[in-house]
Amino acid sequence: MRRPGLLADGSVASLGVVNPVDLRPREIDPALVGYFHQQLGGHYSADMMLGPLDLIGTVTEQYRLISDLTHAADGSVRRDLFQAGAAYAALAGWLHQDAGLWDSTAYWYGIAQTDAQMSGNTDLTAYALSTMARLRSDLGDGRAAVDLCRRGLSERHRLSPRIRVTLLHQRAHGHSLLGERAAVDRLLDEAAAVTDAADPSVPWGAVHHNAYFFEVQRATCYGRMGLYAEARRIWDRINSGMPSTARRDTGVYLARQAIAHAATGEPEHAVALASESARIAAQTHSARHHAELEVLRRGMVRWQHDPLGAQLDRALAPLSPDNR
Incomplete structure (x- = not known):
């Protein structure tokens, strides 16, 4: 069945079924996966210029299409579509978070975690945990943010450098809420040392968001701790x-x-x-x-x-x- 219905602005309308999806398997062109990842990069760039409200509807509707295609796909295409779906759901969660729509944020991050698990991708599953940690930090729950990132890093030997960096800097934000400067500095220094090995082609994680990425994290943490x-x-x-x-x-x-x-x-x-x-x-x-x-x-x-x-x-x- 189709995912829960969406309002025009992309927020969750209800948990009821809107329209049934055709569950009969059909051949899905693998090139569609590349198309969705290319579009995702464009959405990241647009978010930097527009803000959340202009993009929520577009991103959530594209997630709906990916979800429908995933139901119909099989084999490696199905797995790859789950990966694309997880990335789109994580972005939808971020857009709702930036708009201050907390309930919808938690919903979309939950969808991202589910799709990441279905994809079997260790990196993506850990990335989904980092998005939940980001939400907990925004809500002021530093301990939960630290615990989520610690869980994501528990198998760091299996994670790409890009995802390790993402979890390390999100964990630093959690420690900043707890006033633990030594932990903040240690984690950000460790993340910065790993970043050169991060693959910029990976379509999730924001390590190369801008040239000041780690300075932004440090300044944000310091301000939060009163180190003005x-x-x-x-x-x-x-x-x-x-x-x-x-x-x-x-x-x-x-x-x-x-x-x-x-x-x-x-x-x-x-x-x-x-x-x-x-x-x-x-x-x-x-x-x-x-x-x-x-x-x-x-x-x-x-x-x-x-x-x-x-x-x-x-x-x-x-x-x-x-x-x-």
Whole structure:
């Protein structure tokens, strides 16, 4: 039977059956697998520029097609389609997570884990665990994130360098929530040492997401642990060289940079960064991005009755409901 129904925006509508799928086996051209992986790369790139809401419907509908083809396929094509399905479900989960749709996020990550298990691919199964760890980190559950990544790394000798890197840096985020800097530094250093061996052609895992990948992870972890002076120096370096094609992520990084500047006594600079960040957030509709700017707003509450408070309000005006 077909997977649970989807609303127009891709979120879960119900757990009931929508339409029965033709389960009769038929020949599926293996070239379709390559097509789906090629499309996946395009979706990753589009996400960097658009944000989640413009892509959720497209990605979830493509997953639905892959799922239907998987039911009809056999042999190695069926296995390869399960791999493609797991990768698409993981991306759908991320898009819902970025949009702040937590229940739908958990649903899609569960689908990714199931399809990864069906594919028999050890790397992909471990990658699916890393996506669940990313969700737990966003929910503030560092211990669960650490445990999930530890489970994924339990057979590290069987994992590709790319997936080891993914699990190591996600585990570092879990430790940052627990305030364990030594573990954060150790894991990020270990991940950075492995990354040169990672195969960039593998269509899952984000090791080569951008040239500042590990600096972003370290600055994010440091900011989360309250190490704002160190985080600020890293963010200043990162945001001076981010490419225009990473617009969505640049907006998030600017918000984190602003938080660090406000926390280290540079509120004027924080407001200037917030203004640029908010313009991007208003266009990409990333709930994760909005949350970072709300952290900044709370961090600058001491200036709310000063002229800086009014300047911050103007900077964040694009996020008000009236301007959406």
